[in-house]
Amino acid sequence: MTQQASTTNDESPRKQRSLVPLYAIVAICLAPFVLALLAYYFPSLGLRPGGSTNYGTLIEPQRPMPSARALPLTTLDGKPFNLSTLKGKWILVTADAGACSESCVRKLFVLRNAHASQGKNVERLTRIWFVTDQAPIPADILKAYVGTHIVRADPARLAAFLAPRAGSDSAGALRGPMWVIDPLGHLMMRFPANADPMSVRGDLSKLLRNSQIG
Secondary structure, three states: HHHHHHHHHHHHHHHHHHHHHHHHHHHHHHHHHHHEEHHHOOOOOOOOEEEEEEOOOOEEEEEEEOOOHHHHHHHEEOEEEOOOHHHEEEEEEEOOOOOOOHHHOOOOHHHHHHHHHOHHHHEEEEEEEOOOOOOOHHHHHHHHHHOOOOEEEEEHHHHHOOOOOOOOHEEEEEOOOEEEEEEEEEEEEEOOOOHHHHHHHHHHHHHHHHOOOO
16 A cells, blocks of 8 residues: 555656646747737837838938929929829939939939839839929930920929938929839838939839838
């Protein structure tokens, strides 16, 4: 009788110890879900990744497209142009003087090629060049960039939309970057001056792939 009781007592700790690996496995399996919930509901804990994978800078808060009254535009032949007519498409934006220096040509080239490289999504995009003065456009530029909407705009009014912190040098602030307006009419991304063409192309591909609008 005593021997049987002793055997039972010896087996009991062994059975309890055998559950420890099971508890450990359950804890390991649940840990990612618990951390994900904490990261989602308690962002102050700092569990979310801090980096971003886009090359361009996201504009926050996004700025709505100005009305024709706030930003009057004219085509090269002097007719009024309403920017809202381009809603429904992703708009690739550049701004520069009409003489179009080498940096201006480079921007037009980057946007045209990034646009053309989007394959089946090419029809979801369009391009616009805001000319910030009354200078004539060189004929070779007009020929090379057929398909780009070219409209004249007052630089101060344009900067209020594209670069509101430009200060007195509105034309200078518009000269370097390129921008993206989404199909709902919101200015949502800015590319830096001398932007890398492949990175611009990659950002546009991701936008089109992940978006259901436009």
